[in-house]
Amino acid sequence: xxxxxWAFSESPEVANELAAAAxxxxxxxxxxxxxxxxNGTGPRLAGGAKLILRGPDSLSGSPELLAEALCRVAxxxxxxxxxxxxxxxxxxxxxxxxxxxxxxxxxxxxxxxxTDAALRGKRxxxxxxxxxxxxxxxxxxxxxxxxxxxxxxxxxxxxxxxxVGELTPRTRLVERREKPRGTxxxxxxxxxxxxxxxxxKKEDLVLASDLAAxxxxxxGCSRPLSSDMGWLPEEHHIGLTGVTVHPDLYLxxxxxxxxxxxxGIKDSKVIAAVNNDKSAPIFEASDYGxxxxxxxVLPAMAKEIRGRRH
Amino acid sequence: xxxxxxxKHAIDEAELKVDQAGxxxxxxxxxxxxxxxxxxxxxxxxxxxxxTGDVTVLTVGTADAKKTMKEALAMGADRGILxxxxxxxxxxxxxxxxxxxxxxxxxxxxxxLCSEGSSDIYSGLVPPMLGELLGLPYVGYARKVEVAGKxxxxxxxxxxxxxxxxxxxxLVISVVSExxxxxxxxxxxIMQAGKKPMxxxxxxxxxxxxxxxxxxFAAMKAQAxxxxxxxxxxxxxxxxxxxxxxxxxxxxxxx
Numbered sequence: 001x002x003x004x005x006w007a008f009s010e011s012p013e014v015a016n017e018l019a020a021a022a023x024x025x026x027x028x029x030x031x032x033x034x035x036x037x038x039n040g041t042g043p044r045l046a047g048g049a050k051l052i053l054r055g056p057d058s059l060s061g062s063p064e065l066l067a068e069a070l071c072r073v074a075x076x077x078x079x080x081x082x083x084x085x086x087x088x089x090x091x092x093x094x095x096x097x098x099x100x101x102x103x104x105x106x107x108x109x110x111x112x113x114x115t116d117a118a119l120r121g122k123r124x125x126x127x128x129x130x131x132x133x134x135x136x137x138x139x140x141x142x143x144x145x146x147x148x149x150x151x152x153x154x155x156x157x158x159x160x161x162x163x164v165g166e167l168t169p170r171t172r173l174v175e176r177r178e179k180p181r182g183t184x185x186x187x188x189x190x191x192x193x194x195x196x197x198x199x200x201k202k203e204d205l206v207l208a209s210d211l212a213a214x215x216x217x218x219x220g221c222s223r224p225l226s227s228d229m230g231w232l233p234e235e236h237h238i239g240l241t242g243v244t245v246h247p248d249l250y251l252x253x254x255x256x257x258x259x260x261x262x263x264g265i266k267d268s269k270v271i272a273a274v275n276n277d278k279s280a281p282i283f284e285a286s287d288y289g290x291x292x293x294x295x296x297v298l299p300a301m302a303k304e305i306r307g308r309r310h
Numbered sequence: 311x312x313x314x315x316x317x318k319h320a321i322d323e324a325e326l327k328v329d330q331a332g333x334x335x336x337x338x339x340x341x342x343x344x345x346x347x348x349x350x351x352x353x354x355x356x357x358x359x360x361x362t363g364d365v366t367v368l369t370v371g372t373a374d375a376k377k378t379m380k381e382a383l384a385m386g387a388d389r390g391i392l393x394x395x396x397x398x399x400x401x402x403x404x405x406x407x408x409x410x411x412x413x414x415x416x417x418x419x420x421x422x423l424c425s426e427g428s429s430d431i432y433s434g435l436v437p438p439m440l441g442e443l444l445g446l447p448y449v450g451y452a453r454k455v456e457v458a459g460k461x462x463x464x465x466x467x468x469x470x471x472x473x474x475x476x477x478x479x480x481l482v483i484s485v486v487s488e489x490x491x492x493x494x495x496x497x498x499x500i501m502q503a504g505k506k507p508m509x510x511x512x513x514x515x516x517x518x519x520x521x522x523x524x525x526x527f528a529a530m531k532a533q534a535x536x537x538x539x540x541x542x543x544x545x546x547x548x549x550x551x552x553x554x555x556x557x558x559x560x561x562x563x564x565x
Contacts, residue, residue, distance in 0.1 A: 061473075063438075064448070088434075088468050092450050095438035104403060106526045107433045125431050125530055126323040130334055133528040170447040171477040174463070178471050191564070216564050227488040234467065234488060240432065241346070241487055243469075249562035259323050260345075260429075270562045271537060272553060278541075287538040288556050290549040300550035305563070308554070 003031035003114055003138070004077070008070065009085030010060050010093070012037070012044040016151035018083050019046040021112060021144045023152075025081060029114045034079070035159075036070070042159045046152035050159025051077075055167060061176070062169060063089040067096035069164040074101060078139070081119055083112075086143035098141040105141045106134050110148035114138070127240055128263035147246065147267075179235045186238065191217030192247045192268075194238055196261075197224050198254015198275060198294050202231040207298040208253055214302050220245065222255045239264040254294045257282025274298070311363035311457065314419040315354040316409050316440070317347040317382055318397060319375035320430040332532035336398075343378040346425035346485075348385075348492035353485050354423050355386045355493070357457060364388040366416055370408045372396050376508070384495035384503035391416055392510045401523040402431075406439035411516035413444060421462065422482040426451055431527075437484035447477040450484045 005026040007018035015035060022033040035047035038060040042052045053073065059065050070093065074082060084094040086108050098105035112121040119136045123145070136142055186192060193212040195205055205219070212219045219236065226237040238245055240260040246267035253274045255261060262285045265271060273286040274297050283289045290297050325340035343351075354365045367382040369375050370393045379390040393408045400408075413422055422444070427434035441448025453472075454465035457479065466473040467486050495503070513522065540556065542549040557563050 063450075067442075088451050091434045092438040092448070095435040096442045096448075098403065098435075099406075099439050099442040104401060104523070104526060105435055105439075106402070107435050123527075124533065125527070126321070126326055126334070127429065127432075128533055129323060129326060129328070130530040131533050132530040134526050135528055136526050171449060171475050174474040174476055176471055176473045191562070223487070228491065241426070249557060249560075266533070270557065270560050272557060278543075283539065283541055285537060287540065287560075288553055289539075289541040290553055291541060291543045292546055292549055296546035297550055300546040301554060304547075304550045304554045308558075 003029050003081065004079040005031055005033050005081045005083065006036055006074070006079040007033060007047070007083050008036040008093075009087065010038065010066060010089055011085060011087060012041045013151060014085035014087060014090070014146055015041075016046040016154065017146065017149045018085050018144055019152045020149040022081075022083050024149065025083070025112050025114055025119065031080070031114075037159065038066070044154050045159070046155050048155065048157055050157055052159050052161045053164050054161050055164040058169070058173065059164070059167070061089075061173070063092035063096065064171060065167045065169055066093045067100065068167055070097050071100040072164060073162055080138045080140075081114065082141045084141065084143045086145050091143050094141045094143045101139075101141070103140050104136045106136045107143040108145045109134050109142050110145045112144070124263070127259035128266055129259060147244070180233055186218050186220050186236070186243045186245050189218040189245065189247050191215050191249045192220050192238070192245055193217055193251045193253060194220040194222065194255060195225060195232075195253050196222040196255030199225070199231075202229070204295070205231060207294070211251075211298050211302045214305050217247075217249070222258070222261045252282050252286070253298065255282055256280045257285055311357065311361045311421065312417070312419045313354045313357055313363055313365045313421050313423065314368055314413055314417065315350050315365060315382070315387065315423045316368050316436070317351065317378055318344040318428045318430075319369060319371045319378035320344040320428050323429055328532040334530055334532065336530075341374060341377070343381050344425065345429035346427065346487045347378075349487045349489055350423045350425040350485050351382045351385050351387060352490045352492040353455060354421075356490065357421060357455065358386075361457065363420075366391060366419070368409060368412050368416070369393070370395050370397050370405050379508060380503045381495070383506045383508070384500045385493055386495075386499070387506075389506055390508040392508065393513060393516065394510055395513050395522070399525060401525055402433050402435050403439060404523045406436045406443060407517060407520070408513055409436065410440055410443035412511055413440070415511070415516050418480065420479045421457065422446070422480070424482070424484045426484050426486050437482060441482035444482060447481040448483075449475050449477055449481065452483050452485045453489050455483060455485070455489070
């Protein structure tokens with residue numbers, strides 16, 4: 001069976017991961033891949049065949065308009081599988097598109113192939129405690145977990161352009177501002193020191209940031225510190241509903257290790273934890289742990305690391 | 311203002327047990343209101359308090375889902391609607407269709423609220439599907455919602471940016487958990503919740519003749535989580551040295 005697979009993300013970087021995912025799906029089935037871009041992103045995209053949607057400037061930032069534009073071109077070309085990068089906006093695009101086209105839709109899938117007229121793969125469930133087999137009958141839409149496939153390099157292919165026609169948004173963007181970033185991007189950080197409820201007050205977080213500075217790493221936190229206490233901006237929140245990280249070393253300090261937090265750190269190479277409660281679930285999710293008072297352990301670790309450098 | 315809030319009665323991910331072979335014990339597992347749905351209920355109650363209005367809580371679930379319904383009623387919702395179907399045995403799209411049909415039947419509503427995703431599967435597809443199926447504007451991942459007159463101003467929390475979006479009423483909104491701190495019902499509220507109206511709707515009565523589509527998930531297995539679980543105890547200087555030794559030999563410390 002020869003199948004047509006589309007790869008789309010509003011972010012060109014994620015679109016190039018999707019190009020790899022689409023290759024993995026299409027090639028064994030003898031199918032073809034088209035990478036879909038928006039308004040002049042063509043040169044930044046991977047893939048041999050590209051289709052660049054041309055529409056208003058607001059198109060790439062509006063999941064509402066993107067879904068409508070993709071629906072129009074998909075109705076003409078009728079791809080068997082439409083893969084969308086599983087960003088927040090990407091999930092909205094996919095869900096809307098699936099309804100518009102009357103297709104089945106799954107989200108956050110990885111490990112994909114097409115067998116017996118269905119897109120098959122896996123997805124995490126129950127905050128990462130389980131992994132589920134997913135099977136979506138063709139034709140379908142699916143969002144692919146970000147980071148599940150290494151991105152392909154952009155190609156020279158110019159790609160065809162397609163005018164999407166008149167689009168009428170029902171929501172109005174008043175303002176868009178970048179979230180404040182820490183000194184290091186958590187998603188790309190090699191080393192992360194993350195703080196949790198074990199810290200008694202905001203000022204004490206300096207213990208975590210000092211150690212992170214000593215190690216050349218970034219500071220993150222569990223949800224209560226950003227959402228409930230407001231001690232760190234939301235962008236530092238690591239977990240299911242926050243940032244997913246994959247550093248070489250993840251050091252969880254004063255974090256109990258709720259499932260939602262652990263779901264965001266599973267792909268770390270080494271996980272270490274410091275907690276004064278020996279029964280804290282974080283120790284079950286860690287390679288190394290210290291049962292002890294973080295107020296004594298962190299300065300001792302910083303001293304130990306400093307000492308080895310000389 | 312008439313507000314609908316969609317919730318899910320879900321297996322408690324923290325309590326879910328897995329047997330030796332890695333198979334989850336789903337039958338008879340502890341269940342609860344999906345974690346983030348409490349934020350959606352809280353936001354509905356805050357919108358109700360800011361204006362005047364009432365809150366209808368809707369769910370697709372089995373008889374067990376009445377527990378979640380009662381919890382939302384105890385928090386302050388005014389009435390409940392249970393669409394009797396097991397969300398674990400139908401597709402995500404079917405769940406959205408049933409919710410949309412129930413919203414249509416019980417409405418019209420000015421605002422339909424959801425959380426960003428359920429704490430069991432966390433697919434995040436139902437809220438935008440609901441907007442699309444109802445033909446209403448949809449704004450996802452709200453961390454702030456203000457309704458004035460016939461329009462809503464919503465702050466969306468995306469990965470790297472914050473957007474302020476205006477949309478006309480009626481609309482569908484999904485909220486992120488940092489939007490608020492859900493309230494705990496008082497004992498009196500819990501006792502009174504049982505007296506609030508709760509209606510059951512059979513799928514056939516709201517979507518006659520339609521066929522339920524099967525779930526897209528098959529076998530679920532425990533995630534392999536092979537961590538070393540080495541724990542050091544003792545004086546801080548000693549445990550710190552042991553941990554730094556271990557991390558150095560793993561090659562994860564900067565040289």
